[in-house]
Amino acid sequence: MTAFRLEDWRAWAPGLETADDWRAWAQSPHTMPDNAQAQPSCAFLPALQRRRLSRLARMTLETAWPLCGDDEQLPFVFGSHHGETPQTLALLSDIVDGQPLSPTRFGLSVHNAIAGQWSILRGQRGESSAIAGEADTFEHAVVEGLLQLAAGVPAVLVVVAEELPPTAYAPWIADVPFSYAVALRLGKPDMNMDPSAHGNWQLRLDRADDHAPCAWPHALDFLRALLARDSSLQHTWKSRRWNWRRTR
Amino acid sequence: MNTSTHTALEQEVAQLVIDTLNLEDLQATDIPPQQPLFGDGLGLDSVDALELGLALQKRYDIRIASDDKDARRHFATVASLAAFVASQKAACAN
Structure with missing residues (x-):
């Protein structure tokens, strides 16, 4: 099944916290300043439960949290191309310095x-599930969520989160202009739904002959198209062309 | 005896606990010296104990062997941790 209903979404980036912030961003997408310090508060958790949450974890929890009801059990898909690069660098730096590693x-x-x-x-x-793909990690994560829907669950959460990498990684990582997390709640298509809502969507994979990378991370570009009420969009990475179409 | 008043070293140890474990909403005075750090007290767990052991090593150059039977007693409260740090400092000075 490649058709689904987007039941709800949340997103976070430095300076972009509310739905209105994102609507304004979608009108004129631009790179947000990211000092690697600003992070969501996750104020719904007591301090003792927040103590081990990295910045990427906070971004993920802040966006996913309101999409799951208190008494719901939902499959969860986490997607990130690069994962926790600041944590990796901190551990590797401790090894190089001969320091013991933080447990x-x-x-x-x-x-x-x-x-x-x-x-x-x-x-x-x-x-x-936790997925790491290439620049189209977003689509692979959504496909994983659609597989969960096909297996019979009523809804699934998909979160794609990336963190601006430390400068040491700059020569190798070019597809994260700023830290962001996008959380989607996917359900089965509903032809009776209010057309003003987030809509029913189809995702189809075709073979691409030309390589035309998207200007923005795919998750952010999907959000841009969603909020601009575009009826379709394409994301191409290497030989994979992902066709998104709003069906109603 | 007023058990909620911190000595200077207890204050320092309480702050070390807060900084090491990212207890962002707490201040040193929020952890009474006699409050159990683990379980029903502050609520720390075994990973926190490892992290604290590492912090003591980095800050005070104190090494705690993993099979040290007294470790549980040393880590019970801010007061016992401070006493342990003081005794190790004294041992090094001698």
């Missing part, structure tokens, strides 16, 4: 750590 940092240095923290903090006992 907390080390324990959370796997790609599915944030999905695990979501599971623990929200009491979610169902499926969760």
Whole structure:
């Protein structure tokens, strides 16, 4: 099944916290200043539960949190091309300096750590996946969510989060202009839904002959198209052309 | 005896706990010297204990062997941690 209903969304980036902030950004997309310090408050958690949350984890939790009801169990898909580059650099730097490693940092240095923290903090006992792809990690994460829908669940959460990498990674990472997280709640298509809502969508993969990378990270460009009420968009990465179409 | 008043070293140790474990909403005076740090007290767990052990090593150059049977006692409260730090400092000075 490649058709779904976008039931709800949340997003966070430095300086872009509310739906109105994002609507304004979608009118004229631009790079947000990111000092690597600004992060969501996650004020819904007591301090003791926030103590091990990295910036990327906070971005993920802040956006996913309101999309899941208190008594709901939803499959969870976490997607990130680069993962926690600041944590990786901190651990590697300690190794180079001959310093002992922080047990907390080390324990959370796997790609599915944030999905695990979501599971623990929200009491979610169902499926969760952590995906790292290329520039089209967003589409791969959504496909993973659609597979969960096809398996019979009524709704699924998909969060794609990237953090501005430390400057040491600058020569190799060019597709994260600023830190961001985009959380989507996907459900089955609903032909009776209010057309003013977020809409029913189809995602189709075709073969691309030309390589034409998107100017923005795919998750942000999808959000831009959603808020601009575009009826379709294409994201091409290498030989993969992802066709998004709003069906109603 | 007023158990909620911190000595200078207890204040320092309480701040070390807060900084090491990112307890962002707390101040040193919020952790009474006699309050248990683990379990039903402040609510720290075994990973926090490892992290604290590392912080003591970096800050005071104190090494705690992983099989040290007294470790649990040393880590019980801010007061016991401060006493432990003081005794290690004294041992080094001698």
